[in-house]
Amino acid sequence: MAANFWTSSHCKQLLDPEEVDVVHPLDKERGITLEDFKLIKLHMANYIAKLAQNVKVRQRVVATAITYMRRVFVRRPMTEYDPRLVASTCLYLASKAEESTVQARLLVFYIRKIYPDDKHKYEIKDILEMEMKILEALNYYLVVFHPYRALSQLLQDANMNDATQVTWGIVNDTYKMDLILVHPPHLIALACIYIASVLKDKENTAWFEELRVDMNVVKNIAMEILDFYDSQKMITDERMSAALIKVKPITPQ
Template identity: 30%
Template sequence: MATDFWASSHNKRWIVDRATLKQARSEDLQYVESAEHIDFLNIYFANLIAMLGKRLPLRQRVIATATVFFRRFYVKNLYCETDPFMVIAACCYVAAKAEESPVHIKNVVSESRQMFSQEGYGIKNFPSDNSKLAEMEFYLVSDLECDLVVFHPYRTLLTLCGREAAHAVVSEAGEVGVGIDNGPRYWGTGEGRLELGEGPLQTAWHVVIPYSNLTERCAFELFHRFIINDTYRSELCLLYPPHMIAIAAIYLTLVLNDKTRDAIQAQSAAPAPPPRRSSRTNTGSAHRKPAPVPQQDFVGFMAGLRVSLPTVAMIAQEILSLYTLWERYSDTAPESGLGASAASGVSAGDDVVTPAFLTQLLLRMREARLADLAHPASGQPMATNKRLGRTQAVG
């Protein structure tokens, strides 16, 4: 397994540009009313992977790897021509193997059927035959080109904060080849560390947003969300290297965490230190005051990293945009006064978007795609996509 990100397949083949992602979703966009629906589907699918991973149960790193596999698969495939729920199960199954935490295929099938059939998801036709998942595993690994080594932002975050050796999360979230670091540090000079306390460091995993800044229905949901984990609800893992996402999480931490934000503001408002007097003017060492503990230069630390800070700011802005969109998504049915249209399957404006609406949206997309394949504008029926055929057989 590779320990060098720059020489890995992750960097060479699976960091794509926005034009590639736009092309991958171009046909799906023909079957939705708004491009925002695709963004809501990104959140929906990532939440499903996380919930299925917790039921199996899988470590957070395995869940993150499964989400990356899912994103990569749909760079080459369409939502309207596949069964995303079967793909989710296959991604969790393959990711558990890739991260050396295997689970039995029967458990994956059983837990998937139970979870997807719950009220709110309504997937009653998830197959109980293990061979269906085994077949989907074959097609998944084929489309992934057998590139199963995935790098995540966790190790960079811990290393930059000086916690790689001491923090308890290292064994859980450490990158492939923890402790192997003989080459140049791609995140900076390696001479300094950002000494964050437990509170700010945890903020790098989760964001704490003041209650007053949120609408009432989503305030509780946005408390203590993990910043890095939340990025998998978007396509950032396909667009940027993991160390850039980690640095963007640190940047947001410095801004959102009360202690670090106050420290930065105090440093910017503090007057310049007085010139140092000669030691010959001192009356004696007995009357000297202890030297003050130097404060960390957070701005200088960020500026000293060998990365593009405009890119870091762009990633941070996209994360904040994700949270803004996430405010309109709820895994639970909304109350009667918060948007009955979302509960009935209609999404518009600022209504709450629910899993039930998105499940129905997927069904409508698939039906419309089938109709287009059967009755194209040319008058000649188009060849049915193989995976769509398998989806019909499963149903």
């Protein structure tokens, strides 16, 4: 159902981390490691956010687009589904699904603006063809729930309105990981609030206990986010380029 997470396709499609961290056999052949795989998805998530700033759509569209992109690469090889084209097209499709349609020609214009010297020029036609492939890869499930929806209410309830901005930022950062494919969005929201309480030195134990959610899960998600922050510092441009070069399309389609 469209407004109830527990009966939604999103809920039914949640995956175990082991199912998400699988490099497609075709990608493996090209030497793509699990680390490369994660780096490329991180890069594409950042790219979607950048593109979205240019075409001026809201964060919810960005979040939906990144979720689509991550779902696509659970089943489709990056060596056949050019990640940059997939990422751009996911933003295109998400803008339609979230009722703030962006024209394909506008998108193409900004892709060229962001990457002026990219040898690989995308045409409108490439976006439109990829749109259909992505619909298939998503198995036509387009409704995505995000942690943002629960966030402001939870923050208010926890008497943490002053932490809205920092928490919102942490939620944005969770899309650099695959958390949205694995955990219910409200638990991700709680994990972000948990981190924010630690950062703000706010004692919230009682409030969390009253929620009747599995705090072990919330804490584990929080740990994952913190681990990610740590590891992100180590990512060099060279390392990222080395991963990206492996998925360069050999021949334009």
